[in-house]
Amino acid sequence: MKIIADENMPFVNELFAGIGEVTLVNGRQLQPEQLIDADMLLVRSVTEVNAQLLSAAPKLKFIGSATIGTEHVDAAYLDTCGITFTNAPGCNATAVGEYAFISMLELAQQHGCLLTDKTVAIIGAGNTGSALAVCLEAYGVNYVLCDPLLAPTDNSRAYVSLDEALAVSDIISLHVPLTTTGPYPTHYLFDKDRLSKLKAGTWLLNCCRGAVIDNHALLQHMEQGGDLSLVLDVWENEPEPLAALIPWVSIATPHIAGYSLEGKARGTYHLYQACCQWLRQPVAHTLKDLLLPLSFSQLMLEDDTHLNGASLAHQRQMLALARLVYDVRDDDRMFRQQVQHINGFDQMRKNHRHRREFSALALASTGDCKLNWLTRLGFAGVSQ
Helix, strand or coil: CEEEEECCCCCHHHHHCCCCEEEEECHHHCCHHHHCCCCEEEECCCCCECCCCCCCCCCCCEEEECCCCCCCECHHHHHHCCCEEECCCCCCHHHHHHHHHHHHHHHHHHHCCCHHHCEEEEECCCHHHHHHHHHHHHHCCEEEEECCCCCCCCCCCCCCCHHHHHHHCCEEEECCCCCCCCCCCCCCCECHHHHHCCCCCEEEEECCCHHHECHHHHHHHHHCCCCEEEEECCCCCCCCCCHHHHHHCCEECCCCCCCCHHHHHHHHHHHHHHHHHHHCCCCCCCHHHHCCCCCCCEEEECCCHHHCCCCHHHHHHHHHHHHHHCCHHHHHHHHHHHCCCCCHHHHHHHCCCCCCCHHHCEEEECCCCCCHHHHHHCCEEECC
């Protein structure tokens, strides 16, 4: 069996070498002739999987995308061809939620204010938006949910309209798929008109798809005196973001919000499990087999009250703890240095290896430190 896989998909060889011959390719530049004798194709969001790409792939029977979104895959066409397709919903949700939460802590540090004094509007309450909600709730930050697709069927949570969400919030975090049709299209959800209606001082984070915000309208808004603090992990026209917009962004990164080692491992592992089921063969590996421990994997806390965000000093301590696991400033610094280089955006994504999730760090306690809220935040706990 011949397996064609994106070269930037981690752990492919470790998981699929026992299934077939793995050939790694540049997913953004994949051509039809490279699939002539392929039985299986494993991609990421940079590969458009459609009739044109598969025009010379008569043997292809299984396609997996290690992504939450599927807008890059013509699933209807695959169905007509009898090709099994699977993706990895939720694989990087925790990573995206933690990225947004850490970025909010960083903005709070920059502005000298308390995150717990803010109200966050989570636009899109699926996997990644829900993961952010977990972090905010654990830390004691008020938030509202807006998701007109989920609201009619989800009786366990309260929802507000988009206009209501924007009216009551200080921070907006976007977690929607990119859609152009249907009752609630998200393409240019934040266009010139909506951007102009945002309250002065709003923090706007985009961790989903670049074209959910009209980037040219956003640049114009900022150049004309718009008072927004921006966190952009995704950009229109990737891998060539609008260069003039970058200096206006407080935290800028190359579409890596979901790029934790854990998240990437989950994505590939989900495809591996689906492949094993498709082949009706046993799963021979575990996710734990793929993950190396941090250089320091356990931290002793004598008191957790200094982390609970009750003051600026406490908040700084919480941010310091988060930075032990992931310091988003590193990616922001690298982005600004390398994004204008040839293939800079893709090279940063390809070489991104250092990101971990809170769960990689176990917190042990002494005395009366209970760790309950920290474990809810995502850190691993060690009983004492």
